[in-house]
Amino acid sequence: AQKVTQAQTEISVVEKEDVTLDCVYETRDTTYYLFWYKQPPSGELVFLIRRNSFDEQNEISGRYSWNFQKSTSSFNFTITASQVVDSAVYFCALRIASNTGKLIFGQGTTLQVKP
Amino acid sequence: ETGVTQTPRHLVMGMTNKKSLKCEQHLGHNAMYWYKQSAKKPLELMFVYNFKEQTENNSVPSRFSPECPNSSHLFLHLHTLQPEDSALYLCASSQDGGGTEPNTEAFFGQGTRLTVV
Numbered sequence: 001a002q003k004v005t006q007a008q009t010e011i012s013v014v015e016k017e018d019v020t021l022d023c024v025y026e027t028r029d030t031t032y033y034l035f036w037y038k039q040p041p042s043g044e045l046v047f048l049i050r051r052n053s054f055d056e057q058n059e060i061s062g063r064y065s066w067n068f069q070k071s072t073s074s075f076n077f078t079i080t081a082s083q084v085v086d087s088a089v090y091f092c093a094l095r096i097a098s099n100t101g102k103l104i105f106g107q108g109t110t111l112q113v114k115p
Numbered sequence: 116e117t118g119v120t121q122t123p124r125h126l127v128m129g130m131t132n133k134k135s136l137k138c139e140q141h142l143g144h145n146a147m148y149w150y151k152q153s154a155k156k157p158l159e160l161m162f163v164y165n166f167k168e169q170t171e172n173n174s175v176p177s178r179f180s181p182e183c184p185n186s187s188h189l190f191l192h193l194h195t196l197q198p199e200d201s202a203l204y205l206c207a208s209s210q211d212g213g214g215t216e217p218n219t220e221a222f223f224g225q226g227t228r229l230t231v232v
Binding site for chain 1: 158163171203207209221225
């Protein structure tokens with residue numbers, strides 16, 4: 001069975017602090033994809049990143065960075081120098097290659113960035 | 116119009132009403148999805164359509180009835196709902212690689228906030 005766990009339900013930081021959102025996944029498949037989505041108060045899920053299981057190279061995009069470690073089945077997301085606009089719910093998701101399009105989501109982490 | 120558009124954004128309905136949620140995608144994708152987001156629960160996949168054919172029904176009660184007339188439009192017909200069906204219903208689309216290419220990431224609409232009274 002596949003599962004995604006985001007143990008942090010809510011995180012509150014002060015602007016300009018760095019914050020890391022944890023994601024741990026479970027799957028027996030050798031080929032799979034991992035995603036992070038952001039859900040602002042408006043409701044839509046905004047795609048942030050996709051990683052496939054064969055690519056463990058970490059990625060940086062502006063203030064965002066992702067650390068993928070197959071050894072610990074983790075795909076953590078770090079926001080550097082957080083801003084108030086980063087306040088949202090962040091979801092980690094898993095898709096196995098053999099399953100057409102189906103995403104398995106974690107429960108989400110609510111991030112509040114205070115000015 | 117861009118991306119994935121859902122209407123209405125908010126809906127309040129009684130338990131005996133019949134209503135429909137609409138989703139339209141302008142991305143040229145061939146797969147569309149309905150997800151349900153309830154308070155304090157992970158997003159749950161409800162239905163998957165690939166090339167207008169339903170490929171997955173995640174044990175959804177029959178009071179939810181999907182319809183996909185073409186690859187750009189997806190509906191969710193609602194009837195005799197229960198208060199516990201109140202949730203945010205999200206539509207998404209992606210390009211299904213057909214097994215030879217990986218699917219693209221899913222793009223989501225803003226959702227319909229449904230309240231059943």
